[in-house]
Amino acid sequence: MSVLQIGAGGVGWVIAHKCAQNNDVFGDITIASRTVSKCEKIITSIKGRNNLKDTSKSITALKIDADSVEALVALINDVKPDLLINAGPPWVNVAIMEACVQTKTAYLDTSVATDLCSEGQQVPEAYDPQWAFSERFKEAGITGILGAGFDPGVVSVFATYAHKHLFDEIDSIDVMDVNAGDHGQKFATNFDAETNMLEIQGDSFYYEDKKWHQVPCHSRMMEFDFPVVGKQKVYSMAHDEVRSMAEYLPAKRIEFWMGFSDSYLNYFNVMRDIGLLSPDPITTVDGITVEPLKVLKAILPDPTSLASGYTGKTCIGTWVRGKKDGKAKSVFIYNICDHKESYIEVEHQAISYTTGVPAITAALLYFQGKWADKGLFNVEQLNPDHFLELMPRIGLTWQVQELDIK
Helix, strand or coil: CCEEEECHHHHHHHHHHHHHHCHHHHHHEEECCHHHHHHHHHHHHHHHCCCCCCCCEEEEEEEEECCCHHHHHHHHHHHHHCCCEECCHHHHHHHHHHHHHHCCCCCCEECCCCCCCCCCCHHHCCCCCHHHCCHHHHHHHHHHHHHHEEEEEHHHHHHHHHHHHHEEEEEEEEEEEEECCECCCCCCCCCCCCHHHHHHHEEEEEEEEEEEEEEECCEEEEEEEEECCCCEEEEEECHHHHHHHHCCCCCCEEEEEEEECCCHHHHHHHHHHHCCCCCCCCCCCCCCCHHHHHHHHCCCCCHHHHHHHCCEEEEEEEEEEECCCCCCEEEEEEEEHHHHHHHHHHHHHHHHHHHHHHHHHHHHHHHCCCCCCCCEEEEHHHHHHHHEEEHHHHHCCEEECCCCCC
């Protein structure tokens, strides 16, 4: 058995550690990235933390341009993996999926292929470029699992579990994501800055009464009392799983909410207003063409560098309201993850940890044959019971909290 991982950022860091912890199942591991030194650093960390379960299995670093289908096909043919785990930025998804179809290789990713704020790539269109592969995956006789991170990913599994076991009728699904941790920096992003800034500056789209509704980012806010981390302000945002939930779950309203501090939003608004968050190229007075967002990414701390000093916890979950046996019901299904504990185990923070663990949970289910049907699937289409039984053993627990009916 063998696994090929594309991407060596924060999420890729955790996925590689968790893959190594389970290499008695996954076999040989290859980590490939545009920057080989990042892969080598991960391997050093894995060995330093003694996270390579079976030391007879290999773990290798290779270079890849994930924008090139030709290069990806050559890499896959060389490695011959039983599963490709895509931990790269979302804009490489389509190229990697094309390479997987051409080589008949199983595929798994953690986020949608679009940037969620560009025209034609927003939530109502999210997944269209990847769903276009559906018949080709089936014809190739391979499995594809989309959005197997936390959000998207686990939050949809929570909603699917609620639909299957807890509700007869669902009125609303609200994904609630808050990081109540502290990294000690005045401003920094918890994962790739380019992906992060594109994601949170787009208009919010939410689904209600079989229609899409669009509002400016951060214009819809509410306060939610989270378990463990307490009351937090959360803001409506465009996010991948709103589209897939609307496609596969019978809810009247679906919306995604994320917590931001007042300080974070102040920095964000200033940078957006002066153009630093733009991906569009500009030319300096010296005649150098740059993309402001890439410059900002180069200035901000590498998310991996934040991990050692991170304290506090994240709380991410799915708030479902509806009816069971004719009575109104409200539940919050959630996970609490500790930044410091994540660092002790895999030398990274909880934001990356909460995405990496679900990816490996889904990958193990693929190898076990439980999430291995031929074709292309979002997690809402798969059995949530298998996933929620296994995930705590990989590193993330979950709880169901009954809420008062308001």
